[in-house]
Amino acid sequence: GRGGDHREAHNVYGLCMARAGYEGLRAAAPGERPFVFSRSGWAGLQRYGGTWSGDVATGWPGLRASLSLVLGLGLCGVPYSGPDVGGFDGSPSPELFLRWFQLAAYLPLFRTHASLRAGRREPWEFGPEVLEHARAALLERRRLLPYFVTLAHLARRTGAPYVRPVWWNTPEDRALRDCGDAFLLGDALLVAPVLLPGAERRTVRLPRGRWYDTATGRAYEGPGKAVVEAPLGRIPVLAR
Template identity: 80%
Template sequence: LGPQHARWGFGSQEEVRRVVDGYRERGLPLSVLHLDIDHYDGHRVFTVDRERFPDLPALAKELRGGGVRLVSIVDPAVKAEPGDAVFDAGREVGGRGAYVRDARGRVVVGEVWPGACVYPDFTDPVVRDWWGSLYEERLAQGFSGVWHDMNEPVSFAAFGDPSLPRSARHVLEGAGGDHREAHNVYALAMARAGYEGLLRLRPEERPFLFSRSGWAGMQRYGGTWSGDVSTGWQGLRASLSLVLGLGLCGVPYSGPDVGGFDGFPSPELYLRWFQLGAYLPLFRTHSAIDAGRREPWEFGPEVLEHAREALVERERLHPYFVSLSQVARLTGAPYVRPVWWGAPGDRALRECEDAFLLGDALLVAPVLEPGVRRRAVRLPRGRWYDTATGRAYEGPGQVLVDAPLSGVPVLARAGAVIPVRGADGEPELEVWAPAPGRTGGGLVVRDAGDGWAEAGVERYATRWEGGRVVVERDGGEGEVGCRVRVRGVADAS
């Protein structure tokens, strides 16, 4: 749930260290760094280029000691070359091997990054078990998670579609069928294979996995991301639409390639994308091998400073994101919700596509156009506080708020209880004063850390009493148990 950085084209251990050191030296939080296909040996899955990455386990251990975990790309296509360990092992799986065949029983050969490739049939449970066991190699290299790519699946060969031929045959859990039936569930089944494999290999840890493609039910195994979103203001706007839409479809954990995948974003575009990403579940910069860099310091001192503010705020809100992740698991409610979430009959809210609710407590209004320094925000019913100024606004209605380069408008619902990380790193409750005569509250879910221990759900209520805001926790004789900071009191009367 912390800030993540990726690039197709790090190229070496030294470059990975340089980038991580760049974050550290500038005091920028970083939780995860992703390696793309350039760390593979000849782009072959479950391999490492030993010349460029001579000791990947040592690098992973070194980075983890500094609080940064490594995540590996995993593509489904396997190089069709005798002597390749994965290819040879796949041919021995089950009675007919692991790979998709055509109607005549011949293995389908496509073209992907390693060259001629074959494709595991993830709709076969036996193949899923075999594929899941291969993730042991990734764990041995020191990776803490995986991201699945090219898993629509993609083939550069001219089959008529940029995927497998429609006539390709699949097991489909024993029912049998062609690729027209299997295409949409291919990536879902791959995610299941990866998730279940990681779970078998390290049952004490929660697997971290997200995928470019998926299908209904993807949330059981991981999240997803935008894929190669175009660099431009239109791509920025599409990023928000994608996360909102996926959340409504039951996939709560998602995000875009911050800054866009290709090309060279302007400093303003990069910053506005970065500021949006700081409030999305998956907050990851990423770019193509021939695109511009996406490190915040590459865009000048002003962008660097404002990006730092976004990163610091993301870290401050980390306990809130943890709570939202658990709420998503328990209820299905996404982190990122349309502003009409609590009032689906409100037509004005239903037409609002440039703002969103982050949980129940916050309304985020990103800047999605160039040159904007002030923008209109459509508010749901109730009182809302501008978190930058403390000013109170009444909804429903539309208000104009400042949107300087230093940050995007974020408004807090009156009465909200938001778990945050204090300046000293200790947990703290940020409480926004209820409107006069009203009450409020919120849920706080304290994550027990990596593993499967049941998270504790705490319910808080807020109210006015004798001219002061009272915060109580259900149970425990009402004791809160951590610091409380009340905001908005001066504007609550």
């Protein structure tokens, strides 16, 4: 071509790789919908697929960063993303792995993955209690599959991400804009993951409306705060 500096094309390269994968799959199987998620991308990546968080560090800060990354990507126009459950480069404790697994069950891309040096990531590698609770999270993910499909359709039609900040419908609410430890899954569910070790309850900041704890049925009025139970077997999920 005309020559120039590599920096001009660096970001576009990842976008074009995703496009090539998408178009190649369309050509190979015209009657099927392609599934692509790319390590790299740029503005417009959502036309061809999604992405993941990259090599997020194993640890409680990495768990919190995973949620921030998915929220940020959604606001930047990439609705389909998710982290490596448990982090990429370390050995999570059973509690950390389970809390990460429970969060990821409510994110668009849900997968366990790690470096070969980091050890196994199957739930049964962390003991029978973790396996039992991970199975419950998987069953809930399966139960919500029609809802995820609806959110995918809405993302395609409107650009609205699956995972939305709690201020999504009231951006003028400064208190909600400071909340980065919970999220809306669509408009109907509020997910409050456990991001600290040893926590068995947590405070949730509620947007406007009446919210019901999906495990206990207890109702809470928003806007405001509520303290909800978060036993090891589940994370708080509220519906309105």
